[in-house]
Amino acid sequence: MIEVKHITKTYGKKQNAFVALDDVSLTIPKGASVAILGKSGSGKSTLMHAMSGLDRPEKGEVIIDGQNILKLKQKAVDRFRAEKIGFIFQSFFVQGNESVYDNVSLPLEIARVSRGKRKARVDEALRAVELTDKTKSKARNLSGGQKQRLAIARAIANEPSIIFADEPTGNLDSVTGDKIEKLLFGYNKQKNVTLIIVTHDPELAAKCDMLVNIKDGKIESIEQADVKAAKVTRRVTKKVQ
Amino acid sequence: MKLADTIRRAGRSLRQAKARTLLTSLAIGVGAFTITLALAAGAGGRQYASDIISSNTDVRELYVQPKMDEGSMDFTKPQEYVEGPAMQFGGGASMKMLTEDDLAKLEKIENVAEVTPIYNASALYITREGQKKYQAGLEPYNAAIKSEVLAGVPGDIKEDEVILPSAFAEVLGLPLAEESIGKVVNVAMANAATGEEKMYPLKVRAIIKSSILSAVGSTTLQTSRATVAEMYDFSVEGTPLAKAYVGATVMANDEANAEDVKQAVIDAGYDAQTAEDLMGFLFQFINVLMGILIGFGALAVLTSVFGIINTQYISVLERTQQIGLMKALGMRRRDVGRLFKFEAAWIGFLGGALGSGVALLAGTMANPWISDTLSLGDSHLLIFQPWSFAAIIGGLMFVAVVSGILPSRKAAKLDPIEALRTE
Numbered sequence: 001m002i003e004v005k006h007i008t009k010t011y012g013k014k015q016n017a018f019v020a021l022d023d024v025s026l027t028i029p030k031g032a033s034v035a036i037l038g039k040s041g042s043g044k045s046t047l048m049h050a051m052s053g054l055d056r057p058e059k060g061e062v063i064i065d066g067q068n069i070l071k072l073k074q075k076a077v078d079r080f081r082a083e084k085i086g087f088i089f090q091s092f093f094v095q096g097n098e099s100v101y102d103n104v105s106l107p108l109e110i111a112r113v114s115r116g117k118r119k120a121r122v123d124e125a126l127r128a129v130e131l132t133d134k135t136k137s138k139a140r141n142l143s144g145g146q147k148q149r150l151a152i153a154r155a156i157a158n159e160p161s162i163i164f165a166d167e168p169t170g171n172l173d174s175v176t177g178d179k180i181e182k183l184l185f186g187y188n189k190q191k192n193v194t195l196i197i198v199t200h201d202p203e204l205a206a207k208c209d210m211l212v213n214i215k216d217g218k219i220e221s222i223e224q225a226d227v228k229a230a231k232v233t234r235r236v237t238k239k240v241q
Numbered sequence: 242m243k244l245a246d247t248i249r250r251a252g253r254s255l256r257q258a259k260a261r262t263l264l265t266s267l268a269i270g271v272g273a274f275t276i277t278l279a280l281a282a283g284a285g286g287r288q289y290a291s292d293i294i295s296s297n298t299d300v301r302e303l304y305v306q307p308k309m310d311e312g313s314m315d316f317t318k319p320q321e322y323v324e325g326p327a328m329q330f331g332g333g334a335s336m337k338m339l340t341e342d343d344l345a346k347l348e349k350i351e352n353v354a355e356v357t358p359i360y361n362a363s364a365l366y367i368t369r370e371g372q373k374k375y376q377a378g379l380e381p382y383n384a385a386i387k388s389e390v391l392a393g394v395p396g397d398i399k400e401d402e403v404i405l406p407s408a409f410a411e412v413l414g415l416p417l418a419e420e421s422i423g424k425v426v427n428v429a430m431a432n433a434a435t436g437e438e439k440m441y442p443l444k445v446r447a448i449i450k451s452s453i454l455s456a457v458g459s460t461t462l463q464t465s466r467a468t469v470a471e472m473y474d475f476s477v478e479g480t481p482l483a484k485a486y487v488g489a490t491v492m493a494n495d496e497a498n499a500e501d502v503k504q505a506v507i508d509a510g511y512d513a514q515t516a517e518d519l520m521g522f523l524f525q526f527i528n529v530l531m532g533i534l535i536g537f538g539a540l541a542v543l544t545s546v547f548g549i550i551n552t553q554y555i556s557v558l559e560r561t562q563q564i565g566l567m568k569a570l571g572m573r574r575r576d577v578g579r580l581f582k583f584e585a586a587w588i589g590f591l592g593g594a595l596g597s598g599v600a601l602l603a604g605t606m607a608n609p610w611i612s613d614t615l616s617l618g619d620s621h622l623l624i625f626q627p628w629s630f631a632a633i634i635g636g637l638m639f640v641a642v643v644s645g646i647l648p649s650r651k652a653a654k655l656d657p658i659e660a661l662r663t664e
Binding site: 049052054055074075078079080081082083085087089093095097098102106107109110111112115 | 242243245246250253257562563565566567568569570571572573574576657658661
């Protein structure tokens with residue numbers, strides 16, 4: 001479970017100060033799929049960074065599995081990220097000049113998983129994203145969809161309990177994007193892993209259990225699955241008209 | 242990240258920038274090359290010098306002379322006359338000589354095995370039946386002084402035997418083979434007072450190679466101490482130099498005691514020098530030369546330090562995203578810094594290995610040519626010692642890591658959020 005309590009994050013100082021997150025609170029149950037929906041500059045990325053321990057808001061608490069990660073020392077936060085969190089980015093950030101295998105192996109190396117165990121985990125992660133046949137290829141030779149699948153394999157290799165996906169389908173065409181979505185939601189349901197997707201795409205957001213609307217650093221609304229379904233239907237109808 | 246994984250990843254990053262890595266390493270390589278050759282030349286030079294010393298001297302030997310007064314060779318003011326034999330120089334200066342009493346005194350010093358006066362003797366000529374006459378020096382045979390034997394066994398030389406340098410054997414028509422052993426050569430001595438000549442027939446005991454390393458060289462005969470003494474005494478009999486010597490070699494009974502004996506001799510009122518004192522300037526000279534070469538190498542290494550810093554800075558900039566990703570994935574600052582330090586270490590290793598490897602190759606190929614040009618005979622000027630490679634490569638890796646500190650700190654400090662911003 002992730003509990004975010006009254007976090008505030010300000011960038012810059014004095015006249016230039018910009019409040020990216022303003023007293024934000026929310027609770028995400030374990031195993032849920034959550035969409036953080038907002039325009040660029042709304043503070044959705046900052047919220048993700050705060051929840052994943054990449055950034056430190058000056059006020060508030062981020063409690064994950066009973067532990068306030070904002071109170072941890074840098075070393076402990078790094079370890080927390082290495083062991084419990086998986087990241088997927090819009091621009092993939094796969095290492096083009098390294099092999100697919102080495103890309104997936106990276107988080108395991110960082111988490112100090114022994115060489116023997118790594119092999120099995122990498123193979124399993126690649127199997128899950130159907131990239132087994134590309135194990136030895138250089139990552140730069142993969143297509144966009146394959147790169148994002150590789151990024152997913154990298155994110156799930158260390159069996160994290162939370163996966164953060166920042167616009168995971170933003171750079172992909174709709175067919176490939178659908179595949180990636182299926183893969184993510186499938187993994188989320190199958191392994192009961194909390195999936196937090198940061199997006200400005202309402203359609204992708206609509207597929208999540210929980211939808212957090214964020215605007216100007218404040219939470220506008222939090223919708224649960226059933227309510228949300230109705231709303232999305234309404235929007236889609238609107239579009240059609 | 243575990244150490245082995247970090248080292249592996251560091252190596253891989255370098256392989257992905259082959260040209261840059263190689264060029265940066267080459268800069269260090271130049272330093273490694275120079276230093277390797279400097280050390281090899283130093284080792285070779287010292288070996289050469291100690292070869293010279295061992296073929297001329299015995300480490301147990303001390304060269305003892307009467308103590309020289311401060312002004313004994315001072316021509317600017319009159320010197321008081323001192324009793325005793327002395328070698329006269331023009332202009333009212335003289336050098337005192339050792340007497341038999343002095344020798345007896347030296348012999349009584351503890352741990353002294355033998356005192357041999359230095360016989361400043363030269364034969365009038367040496368010849369053999371049907372051959373020309375040649376000038377020759379005389380020297381008592383010392384088994385501790387190494388020489389290359391061509392025929393016969395120098396060993397326990399008897400009073401009527403002589404050891405010939407090969408150059409003499411050749412001019413006297415003796416082949417450099419066993420058949421010449423036992424043949425008789427005639428050594429003529431002349432008395433300095435009366436001009437009387439006396440012939441000493443000596444049997445060839447051994448023929449040794451005339452060595453350029455040796456001061457005994459090609460024109461000095463070696464015979465037993467007694468024979469040399471007898472010849473010398475004959476030549477100076479009736480002159481003021483009879484029973485007086487320019488100096489003496491004092492032999493300690495053991496290498497370990499040489500230094501103590503030296504002190505005792507000095508305390509007894511004489512000047513004493515060990516072989517090393519006499520040859521020490523050689524080592525000093527070699528060390529200075531080696532130091533200069535190493536200095537040039539160090540300069541090259543210093544230059545390459547900036548190369549490494551530059552390369553690593555560029556590498557950090559280029560890989561901002563990669564570093565950001567690794568940090569986002571939970572890599573600790575220390576590990577990120579270490580990754581870049583290891584890369585620097587790899588560069589240092591590569592440069593060191595390349596430079597010293599090429600130096601070894603070039604040196605090994607050049608050695609015969611150098612020996613030939615400088616006529617060093619069989620000895621090589623460049624001697625490569627395994628420890629020097631380890632020291633150079635290790636040292637350069639250390640230098641490289643130190644140069645990598647600044648860039649690696651920059652990498653470690655990188656903010657992952659900034660690094661991963663895509664806009």
